[in-house]
Amino acid sequence: MRELVYGTFASEGRAPSAAELARRTRSSVDAVQGALRDLAEAHALVLTPDGDAVRMAHPFTSAPMAFTVTPLDGYDDRRWWGGCAWDSFGISAALHLDVRVDTACPQCGTPISFQAGPEIPPPRELAVRFPRPAQEWWDDVVSTCTMIRMFCDRGHAGQWTTNNAPGRGYVADATTVWRLAEPWYGDRLDPEFRPHSREHNQRLLDECGLTGSFWKLP
Numbered sequence: 001m002r003e004l005v006y007g008t009f010a011s012e013g014r015a016p017s018a019a020e021l022a023r024r025t026r027s028s029v030d031a032v033q034g035a036l037r038d039l040a041e042a043h044a045l046v047l048t049p050d051g052d053a054v055r056m057a058h059p060f061t062s063a064p065m066a067f068t069v070t071p072l073d074g075y076d077d078r079r080w081w082g083g084c085a086w087d088s089f090g091i092s093a094a095l096h097l098d099v100r101v102d103t104a105c106p107q108c109g110t111p112i113s114f115q116a117g118p119e120i121p122p123p124r125e126l127a128v129r130f131p132r133p134a135q136e137w138w139d140d141v142v143s144t145c146t147m148i149r150m151f152c153d154r155g156h157a158g159q160w161t162t163n164n165a166p167g168r169g170y171v172a173d174a175t176t177v178w179r180l181a182e183p184w185y186g187d188r189l190d191p192e193f194r195p196h197s198r199e200h201n202q203r204l205l206d207e208c209g210l211t212g213s214f215w216k217l218p
């Protein structure tokens, strides 16, 4: 079930419907929805508020969000919505694909467009702001992703924070988030993928210098 959801996101940029999953697994829609609920409870994916469709399977999202991810290969006509700055790098990491990421700076509205890939870091001046500590990410993970945005630079991220959420959040270099996305998401599409343990993921954050209480996973 999980493989079919991820495979459809990877090849078509969308989530399969429950009826489609039922047909492809030769089971009932009820059985599929039960399996999707189990996956959602394990945080392996996120369902819509009504609980009957896939909203996100990190790093993929089925609904428009602030980032678009486009293959650099002009013959590859796939496109994905990036749920957040981290997920946009995650799509490149999971697909082992060089991409162009398009978004806009929340502070000044300037379009931001850059190339990234497993061997291509994003421009070094770009900054990513995380809205809330790791402990709270899954309280409302869609909202968390919505707020993990990319800014022109640390200055604009700082101004936005002062104006909108004084004293809250964490600003990281985009290159740090890019580096984190590779081990965090790089194995997501592997047939033998196993969810990372909390300790494993904590170590990945540590290795990128993301330490302290803000980054302590629940």
Ligand SMILES: [Zn+2]
Binding pocket: 105, 106, 107, 108, 109, 110, 151, 152, 153, 156
């Ligand atoms: Zn800006």
Ligand SMILES: [Zn+2]
Binding pocket: 083, 084, 085, 086, 087, 144, 145, 146, 148
């Ligand atoms: Zn995200």
